[in-house]
Amino acid sequence: MKAGFDESAIQFKIKMKYLIIILFAVSTISCKKDADMAPNGATPSFTYQSPLFSKWILNSNESKAKINYEIVLDLKNEKNEKGNFILNGKSSINFYSAEFVVNDKKITISNILSTEIAGDSKATSFENDYIKRLSEVESFSIDQGMLTLNGKNQKMIFKVSN
Numbered sequence: 704m705k706a707g708f709d710e711s712a713i714q715f716k717i718k719m720k721y722l723i724i725i726l727f728a729v730s731t732i733s734c735k736k737d738a739d740m741a742p743n744g745a746t747p748s749f750t751y752q753s754p755l756f757s758k759w760i761l762n763s764n765e766s767k768a769k770i771n772y773e774i775v776l777d778l779k780n781e782k783n784e785k786g787n788f789i790l791n792g793k794s795s796i797n798f799y800s801a802e803f804v805v806n807d808k809k810i811t812i813s814n815i816l817s818t819e820i821a822g823d824s825k826a827t828s829f830e831n832d833y834i835k836r837l838s839e840v841e842s843f844s845i846d847q848g849m850l851t852l853n854g855k856n857q858k859m860i861f862k863v864s865n
Contacts, residue, residue: 755805755843756780759850759861761833772829776837776850776861778803787813794830796822801837810843810852833859 761774772795779789787802790812801815815838822830839854850861 754845754848754863755850757850758864760864761859762849762862763860764836765856765858772826774833775864794833795826796820796830799834808842808844810840812837812840 756778759776759778761770761772761776763770773793774795775793777791779791781789783789783802785802787804789800789802791798791800793799794817797818797820799815799817801812803810803812815834817834821827836854836857836859837852839857840852840859841855842853844851844853848863850863852859852861
């Protein structure tokens, strides 16, 4: 008789442990602040599942001239210690990183850092122009797997990387 009581007491303790774990998980998930669930005042249409957070390859710009380099822009769904999202990539010669802030369809890219690998003059000129353009981006749009970064009198169009 006593062995049966101990067995049911053990089963009860196991059930209680599972219940406590489930309650803890539910309370942790449901207690997130609104600020943790959407970046920098973003509208409900822009969530952490946004396709913006992808790896992109520069396809063209407003001149429609052929891009002779594989330019990579990787917009991360990660924040730095300042609370800004981070990006990194590869330009015509160097690797770069920066931080960015998104508010609806507005985007501000700042604190661009780059490695200092030497390259030929054409590649260096292209890279300097690209980094300057990146720092002047004001807004973005995504349509059919293409990211367009817009600035004053400029546009850079990226395709999603496979």
